[in-house]
Amino acid sequence: MDKKIILASASPGRKELLENIGLDFLVMPSNIEENIEKIEDIESIALEKALGAAKKINFPAIIIGSDTIVTIGSKILGKPRDRRDAFNMLKTLGGKTHKVLSAIAVYDTETGKTVKTSVKSDVTFRKLEEREIQNYINTGEPLDKAGAYAIQGVGSVFVKSISGCYSNIVGISVYKTAEILKDFGVKVL
Amino acid sequence: MDKKIILASASPGRKELLENIGLDFLVMPSNIEENIEKIEDIESIALEKALGAAKKINFPAIIIGSDTIVTIGSKILGKPRDRRDAFNMLKTLGGKTHKVLSAIAVYDTETGKTVKTSVKSDVTFRKLEEREIQNYINTGEPLDKAGAYAIQGVGSVFVKSISGCYSNIVGISVYKTAEILKDFGVKVL
Numbered sequence: 037m038d039k040k041i042i043l044a045s046a047s048p049g050r051k052e053l054l055e056n057i058g059l060d061f062l063v064m065p066s067n068i069e070e071n072i073e074k075i076e077d078i079e080s081i082a083l084e085k086a087l088g089a090a091k092k093i094n095f096p097a098i099i100i101g102s103d104t105i106v107t108i109g110s111k112i113l114g115k116p117r118d119r120r121d122a123f124n125m126l127k128t129l130g131g132k133t134h135k136v137l138s139a140i141a142v143y144d145t146e147t148g149k150t151v152k153t154s155v156k157s158d159v160t161f162r163k164l165e166e167r168e169i170q171n172y173i174n175t176g177e178p179l180d181k182a183g184a185y186a187i188q189g190v191g192s193v194f195v196k197s198i199s200g201c202y203s204n205i206v207g208i209s210v211y212k213t214a215e216i217l218k219d220f221g222v223k224v225l
Numbered sequence: 226m227d228k229k230i231i232l233a234s235a236s237p238g239r240k241e242l243l244e245n246i247g248l249d250f251l252v253m254p255s256n257i258e259e260n261i262e263k264i265e266d267i268e269s270i271a272l273e274k275a276l277g278a279a280k281k282i283n284f285p286a287i288i289i290g291s292d293t294i295v296t297i298g299s300k301i302l303g304k305p306r307d308r309r310d311a312f313n314m315l316k317t318l319g320g321k322t323h324k325v326l327s328a329i330a331v332y333d334t335e336t337g338k339t340v341k342t343s344v345k346s347d348v349t350f351r352k353l354e355e356r357e358i359q360n361y362i363n364t365g366e367p368l369d370k371a372g373a374y375a376i377q378g379v380g381s382v383f384v385k386s387i388s389g390c391y392s393n394i395v396g397i398s399v400y401k402t403a404e405i406l407k408d409f410g411v412k413v414l
Binding site: 053056057058157162168171172175187188189190192193194195196197198199200201202203210211214224225 | 242245246247346351357360361364376377378379381382383384385386387388389390391392399400403413414
């Protein structure tokens with residue numbers, strides 16, 4: 037495999053997930069605006085991120101773009117704007133089940149081959165006290181996370197159970213990514 | 226909180242899970258034999274581990290013991306004895322859903338207060354090729370893990386979905402541990 041693999045994301049969670057499976061890749065975040073209004077948008081945004089990274093390089097690469105949103109009822113929760121927004125999101129999620137959707141887009145700069153898909157998981161939170169939510173916001177962890185929590189961090193104490201793919205909740209389904217990469221000639225095992 | 230918290234386990238996965246929630250603790254593995262013949266044994270073994278660590282210290286502490294097994298049908302899978310055993314375990318798990326049970330025992334050396342419980346999660350593997358299983362065993366990852374895989378490592382590429390608590394599959398339910406610790410006066414948030 038001569039081609040470099042690039043993760044077009046600034047998310048430490050995604051980076052760690054892909055490092056955990058021994059994938060050798062570069063991280064190259066692209067500055068795509070994430071104004072998501074429809075659930076269908078996330079696959080396009082994931083692809084835009086991959087294409088954005090492609091413009092920055094002059095060598096052949098397989099680029100992985102990704103995007104994550106949280107939905108509850110008809111609401112779409114992206115990253116909170118501020119502490120108050122984070123508080124309201126966590127207040128909404130407490131004691132209920134929500135969905136996490138993460139899109140994966142993989143783009144081969146040499147062949148132009150593109151695959152995009154998304155994975156959905158359910159997450160059930162225990163009831164949250166307002167004091168806990170404030171303490172959690174004080175850790176700083178929720179402020180750059182879709183839905184205002186990180187399941188791989190302190191936020192894990194809120195998570196009673198999940199149904200579906202875990203890594204998808206962190207930010208990218210490892211299972212699905214490995215499956216797609218295989219189709220691009222990249223084998224994990 | 227004057228008392229130290231001790232994790233009576235050598236598992237790096239458990240250590241990382243509890244570090245992720247900002248818990249301040251010492252690691253003190255106890256050398257308990259893990260010959261599990263009945264599912265009910267795991268809570269006793271978790272408690273034995275906590276009591277084993279208690280014998281080593283001369284200061285007041287809250288000690289967390291834990292133990293994990295994998296079950297599929299009527300089979301109980303602990304840690305594999307060798308590569309062949311790991312191969313057979315992974316062959317059994319491929320394309321099927323199994324259960325992961327992790328027990329948590331918490332013991333206060335000062336008051337003698339003891340709480341033990343266990344948490345169950347379902348894990349669904351995709352189909353595995355024999356070559357993949359061999360390559361996975363070559364990483365060394367499966368050899369000291371119950372059921373011969375680590376969901377937090379390269380093993381994550383095998384995991385299609387889970388149902389229940391994720392951290393329980395890694396080795397200890399963070400949600401449940403935080404709940405029990407609260408009852409011992411230790412607050413995570």
